Amino acid sequence: MLAPAPPAGRRAEARLAFAVAGGCTRLVRQHVPYPVHVTRPFHIEAARPGLATLxxxxxxxxxxxxxDVALALEVAAGAAVHVTTQAATVVHDSRGEGCRQAVSISVGEGAFCAFVPDPVVMFPGAAFASEITVDLAPGAMAILTDGVCRHDPGGHAAAFERWDGATVVRDTAGRVxxxxxxxxxxxxxxxxxxxxxxxAAFGTALLxxxxxxxxxxxxxxxxxAAHGCIAGTGPAPxxxxxxxRLLAPAGGALARAMDAVFAVGFEAMLGTPPARRRK
Structure with missing residues (x-):
């Protein structure tokens, strides 16, 4: 008798909803299946104690x-949230069958959302597609980053297979x-x-x-530049x-550079520099 065929891969869709309650932004709904896991939200901003970091x-x-992992973030009107990762995320050898992460973000009227994950690390043979869709209500603000670095743990500089990225930003009328x-x-x-x-690493940030x-x-x-990276900045359509656009000598430098972009954008949008995020 033949052994059953292995599964094509994991399918998971996580959903997180944030809203203002009791004067603070709270995680009011969550559905977090394996392999996604989240911490409790932290309120670490002395100048903006209502802002949540997850x-x-x-x-x-x-x-x-x-x-095939999907993540949906809903930030209600007036809420403020910063979502990041605990570290870089490794993309393993895909052996001819790629993997995908699709992130959808809805930012309500007057709300703030920063989605600033650490870069993905592409191992030899890895094929990965990143899709980010953002819907902005009037007066909403967002900071987005998407970074990639290549690494061969065997030390042979073997190449990853393929990386694809797509980011689409729309208004509430659906206009791109x-x-x-x-x-x-x-x-x-x-x-x-x-x-x-x-x-060896590259990325994009949108403010x-x-x-x-x-x-x-x-x-x-x-x-x-203070982190040994280079950036080119221009108006979005x-x-x-x-x-x-960012270029970095390594993934760690790219992560620090994207955090620096987040800090500059955070201060301009909210009027105060962000507190340190420990990882």
């Missing part, structure tokens, strides 16, 4: 062949304000002909807010905010 965790050690899509084969980044040059709540591009680029 850490996402992986109970499985990263993404594996065939994984911004659509950013790209992808690259790992082999294109291997060796001296890599378009990244000497850099979505009215013009008077945005930082100066030079402030963003200076903050990134349709007056949505600012778009930032």
């Amino acid at each position: 850490y996402l965790q992986s109970a499985s050690g990263g993404f594996y062949r065939g994984d 304000l911004l659509a950013d899509r790209g992808g690259v084969d790992g082999a294109e980044l291997a060796g001296p002909r890599s378009p990244l040059g000497c850099y 979505l807010a009215p013009p008077d709540r945005l930082p100066a591009p030079v402030a963003i680029e200076a903050a990134v 349709n007056g949505a905010g600012l778009a930032v």
